[in-house]
Amino acid sequence: MLSYLRVMDETDLDWVMAVEKRCQRQPWSRDGFVRALHQGLNFVICDADDRRLGYSCLLPVLDELHLLNITVAAEYQGQGIGKQTMQALFSRFEGTQYAVMLLEVRKSNKAARALYQSVGFEQDGIRKNYYLVEDGSREDAILLSKRLG
Numbered sequence: 001m002l003s004y005l006r007v008m009d010e011t012d013l014d015w016v017m018a019v020e021k022r023c024q025r026q027p028w029s030r031d032g033f034v035r036a037l038h039q040g041l042n043f044v045i046c047d048a049d050d051r052r053l054g055y056s057c058l059l060p061v062l063d064e065l066h067l068l069n070i071t072v073a074a075e076y077q078g079q080g081i082g083k084q085t086m087q088a089l090f091s092r093f094e095g096t097q098y099a100v101m102l103l104e105v106r107k108s109n110k111a112a113r114a115l116y117q118s119v120g121f122e123q124d125g126i127r128k129n130y131y132l133v134e135d136g137s138r139e140d141a142i143l144l145s146k147r148l149g
């Protein structure tokens with residue numbers, strides 16, 4: 001499925017919140033997305049008919065881009081949309097002031113880890129017991145980065 005990125009705005013938030021609640025283990029609040037709209041670089045992934053497939057939120061910090069959220073709606077997962085989105089993000093920021101993309105991911109998030117590995121992210125370290133698990137225990141975060149351009 002062909003997809004492209006467009007800038008997210010307030011009119012996307014009802015749809016984004018519905019997907020976020022269904023797809024993320026610890027969903028962001030609506031306020032979290034409103035904050036992201038003010039502070040970050042946020043995109044909706046659309047298909048050729050402008051249908052929304054997913055979204056991605058990045059926070060710029062000096063020459064770093066922190067990938068805070070990438071979500072593909074459940075019905076479109078496993079069809080290469082996540083990979084196309086990452087590649088579209090790399091193309092968009094290649095040759096800009098941003099030198100590196102950084103992220104952290106739950107150790108148990110197999111789909112996300114496979115996605116990041118398939119587009120060339122490398123492991124920088126582990127943050128022990130970083131994430132809360134539903135049963136009250138903690139889980140490690142894997143820290144990954146990829147040079148841009």
Ligand SMILES: CC(C)(COP(=O)(O)OP(=O)(O)OC[C@H]1O[C@@H](n2cnc3c(N)ncnc32)[C@H](O)[C@@H]1OP(=O)(O)O)[C@@H](O)C(=O)NCCC(=O)NCCS
Pocket residue numbers: 023024068069070071072073076077078079080081082083084105109110111112114115118
């Ligand atoms: C993580 C996520 C964005 C991946 O998007 P996707 O469109 O389903 O992924 P793709 O179809 O592009 O697959 C990309 C790679 O990951 C692999 N992959 C995808 N889902 C997988 C799974 N459940 N288990 C193992 N590997 C998986 C694919 O085989 C592919 O690898 P390849 O290129 O070597 O063949 C999607 O699963 C999602 O939205 N998950 C919920 C939200 C989330 O956890 N986001 C990340 C943290 S913010």
